[in-house]
Amino acid sequence: MKQVDLGSYAEPDHPVQREILETFADLAGIEEKEIELGTDGCGFPVFSLPLSALSNAYLKLACPDLIADPSTRTAVETITSAMNEHPLMVGGTERVDSVLLEDDNIVAKGGFKGVFGFGLKKERLGITFKVLDGSEEEWAFITQSILKQIGYSNERTIARLAEVFPSDIRNDAGTLVGHADSEFILHSLEDSV
Incomplete structure (x- = not known):
């Protein structure tokens, strides 16, 4: 340029x-x-x-072979490799995207007002969602559920999310006052036709 x-x-x-x-x-x-x-x-x-278009972008971040332009493909390979090598530089400590980026099969980045996306390399999937109230607290629970529902093979990644983002809710005194969980069932596009 x-x-x-x-x-x-x-x-x-x-x-x-x-x-x-x-x-x-x-x-x-x-x-x-x-x-x-x-x-x-x-x-x-x-x-x-649209989230569907953002999912397409995450798919291409995870699978740069889908990118037609050679210079863009090379840039994506360089950037996503750096994201996996230095996950804390992406989101910081105790952030869902940083935890996911510890897994070399995942490219992830949280966005603004509850938008979250990640791509799975081997599975060739791009996934995005938005928490309508703009909260980020639910990202880990939603992501865990998605990974479990698709039968994600790296169980250590799912366990790491549960470790860093426990579902127990405690008050300031440390007393257990509740439990957070996500309740939804993924459907394939074929199910909606």
Whole structure:
């Protein structure tokens, strides 16, 4: 890319932001015009798109062989490899995405207002969900349930989620006051036809 103005880098029309949008639309498998733009807390463009399209992007992050553009494929391979090698740099300590990234078969990243996504390399799946009230507390329980329901083979990853995010709810005095669990059944697309 040629030399560009850094002062306007956060503007949606900046050449770098346009390239980010174009690349993201390609990964998501939708047209750029289908992605709505917003602004995050730091003043940078953020994207709004259907969860199904976001799942497509996570699938391609997990399976870069599905990416047609060689330079984008190489960039994704480099970035996702670094995510797995340094999971704490992605989400921080005691974060669902960082725990999942300890598993080399998973690419994961939490988003804003309850949006979470991950891709499974061997299984060739991209999965996203949104907790409607914007909470992140449920991510670990939902992810555990999804992995159990699909018969995920790395039981250590599921156990690690349960270890870091126990389902027991305790008050400030440490007294057990409840239990958190997720109750849903996954259905395949064929089941809904």
